[in-house]
Amino acid sequence: MDEREHELEYLRKQTNKLGAQLIRLKQEHIRANRAAARSRTTALLIRRIYTLINDDITDLDIETRFLKILLESVHIDHAVIFRAAETSQQLQSSCSIGLDAGHHTITTGGEIPEFDWQSMKAAAENPANIGAFRQQIERLSGARCYLWAYDSRHQVGLLLANQTEDSQLKQAFGPEDDALVSGSLSVFIEVNTRRQIEIELHAHRENLSSLVQQRTAELSSRTEQLQMVNTELKAHASELDTLSLIGQGLVSELDLHAQANVVLGELTRLFGTDTSVSVFGSDGVEIGSPGGGRTDRSKQESERLAAVLKSSSTLLQCGDQLPPDLPYRSWLGAPIVGDGDCLGAVVLQSTDSDIFAERQVQFISTVAANLGTAMQNAISYRRSEENARQVQQLNARLETENLRLGTELEIAKQLQRMVLPTSLELESVDQLEMASYMESADEVGGDYFDVLKSGDKVKIGIGDVTGHGLLSGVVMLMTQTAIRTLMNSGESNPVRFFDTLNRTIYDNIQRMCTDRNLTLALLDYTPGEIKLSGQHEELIVIRREGTVELIDTIDLGMPIAIDTEIKQHVDQTTVRLATGDGVVLYTDGVTEAENEKGELYGLSRLCEVASEHWGEAAKTIQKAIIEDVRRHIGSQEVFDDITLLVMKQR
Known part of the structure; x- marks a missing residue:
């Protein structure tokens, strides 16, 4: 019984397991x-x-x-x-x-x-x-x-x-x-x-397609523009070549007709046989044509040409602006201007009413301007040849005149040297040791110095005529002659002496129609004393020990030949000289001598050099001063006469 129950129980369990497995299998x-x-x-x-x-x-x-x-x-x-x-x-x-x-x-x-x-x-x-x-x-x-x-x-x-x-x-x-x-x-x-x-790609495709179409249209438009520009550039290049050829031809020609034919030939080659080209002078007469020139100008054409010549401006008429019976439909006239004057006109006539655009008008104006320059150069060359011929004639005359003047100047220079005091005259004054130096800036100088002796009287003069050259030399000679004449006449009063001398020189200078005048100082020497009168540079007085004194002459007179009356301005002063004392007389050519920097030699430097060498002989002092002036001037040109006189009391 128990076994059977166990078997049944086992079978139930197996059945349940199989059922569960079956259920799981079904579920799976x-x-x-x-x-x-x-x-x-x-x-x-x-x-x-x-x-x-x-x-x-x-x-x-x-x-x-x-x-x-x-x-x-x-x-x-x-x-x-x-x-x-x-x-x-x-x-x-x-x-x-x-x-x-x-x-x-x-x-x-x-x-x-x-x-x-x-x-x-x-x-x-x-x-x-x-x-x-x-x-x-x-x-x-x-x-x-x-x-x-x-x-x-x-x-x-x-x-x-x-x-x-x-x-x-x-x-x-x-x-x-x-x-x-x-x-x-x-x-x-x-x-x-x-x-x-x-969607975005589609939108991008649409945008890209639209952009491509837009760019294609733009490129097409640009292509057309480039083609137009290319055509313009080719035409412009042809015009530049023509200008170059015209320029080369004009440079080699100096004949007006030949120059006109250069322009006519190149313009005909550029525009073709449908365009006739002519060049007219300022009088309206044709001076050049490829076919030898036209003579059958209509009244209207003559009027258009006259308008261009009168106004010196470009005139363009085409299409309906021209009478319908004319054989041409475009007429362009550009003035030929040289040095501000209208020398003629370049005229083009064409059967094409649209041939002359703005660029062609500017081109023809440029050609006419170049022709004007060439024609003016040819005219100037002819004038220069005539001027050169006249200059050669004048040079020949001038050379002859220069030879004559050179001879006259040499004579005047010799005359000037001849009236300077000689070394014997300087030595004839026993109580004075003297040394002089004179150099003219030109062939004839305007400086004056003299030592005159009449009996027991000694008169020493120094002056400076304004300017230099022949006129100044003549005034110096007149002054020397008048002073000697007055001294020989016995005139000793300084006021009357300077008044007579001034009137004489003034009247002669007025006759010469010049404005020369001169400063003049006169020294009347007696042993141990000098009486000074007249206006000139400051008088340098150097004492034996080298001390320098300056005497201003501004109140002792006035320049000679400026006015007829000077006697009220004349005065006199006295300088005492001891043994070894002396004076230095000079013109402004010494103190105003310039170096390369424009610096003046100056009165102070002159006094310094003279004082430094005063213990030496008068000739040595004079040489030292002149050498120092030369060193100061250097390579600079001498612009004024240089005169120096050194006097020492023995």
Whole structure:
């Protein structure tokens, strides 16, 4: 009994195991069938979702179509797509679609109230948080079975739900459906992304096509412009070549007719046989033509030519501006201007009424200007040849005249030297040791100095005629002669002496029609004493020990021959001389001698050198002063006469 019960118990247990295994096998079979069905459904669903890429629908339509595909492919009655709200932590429902009595009910936009954005995000990031999110879904939507997926990178969520109490529907979703919803969301995101890319690419293609068309039109326009510019450049190059050839031809010609023919030949070559070219002179007479010149000018043509010559401006007439019976339809005249004068005109006539555009008008004006310069040069060359011939004649006359004047100047120079005091005359004054030096800036100088002795009287004079050259030398000779005459006449009163001398020189200078005058100082010497009168440079008195005294002569007279009356200005002063004392007389050619820097020699330097050598002989003192002046002048040109007289009391 016990054994049988044990066997029965064992059989029951085995039966239960086999039943459980059978149930598990059935469940696995069901799951396998469901998985296979889900796989087929998923594959079909994904293929249908991929078809949305090429559909011409809006962003909102693609979401609706996607949800409809889900409703049709999966056993659900509600599907929602969520996107992150831009201004809150909640989710925003982009599109919600449900099945109501066999009809689709669609709601778009709007936020789901009280839906916690963080709970879906937390559930997606950590499975431990799914419970809280599940409770929120059941509370808000009343769903009894649901599937959901969330893409954190794109911030998009998908919710599939059944809101029925049917127990079969409660079991409608299994674990294998998670791959369905997550895969569907991923494919949708991929499809939507690829579709957006396709839309952008299409827009870029449209923009690119439009841009290509625009650029093609621009390039076509630029090509036409370049062709026009190229044509203009070729024409301009031809004109430049013509200008160059004309310039070369004009340079080699000095005959006006030859110059005109150079221009005519090159312009005819450039414009062709349909255009005739002529060159007219300022008198309207034709001076050049390729065919030898026309003689049959109409009245209107003569008037147009006269207008160009008179106004010195370019004139263009064409088409209706010309009488219809003329053989040409364009007439262009450009003035030939040289050195401000209108020398003629270049005239072109053509059967083409549109041949002369602005560029051609400027070109012909340039040609006419170049011809004007060449013609003026030819005229100037002829004048220069005539002037050169006249200059040669004048040079020949001048050479003859210079020879004559040179002879006269040499004679005047010899006369001037002849009236200077000789060394014997200087030595004849026993009580004075004297040394003199005179050098003229020109062949004939205007400086004066003299030592005259008449009986026991000695008169020493020094002066400076304004200017230098022949006139100044003549005035100096007149002065020397008048002083000697007055001295020989016995005149000793300084006022009468200077008054008579001034009147004589003044009258002669007026007769000579010149404005020369001179400074003059006269010294009357007696042993141990000098009486000084007249206006000249300051008198240098040097005592035996080298002490220098300066005597100003400004109040002792006035320049000779400036006015007829000077006697009220004449005065006299006396200078005592002991043995070894003396005086230095000079003209401004010494003190105003310039070096290369424009610096003057000066009175102070003259006094310094004279004082330094005063213990030596008068001739040695004179040489030392002149050598120092030469060192100061250097290579600088001498501009004034230099006169120096050194006297020492024995």
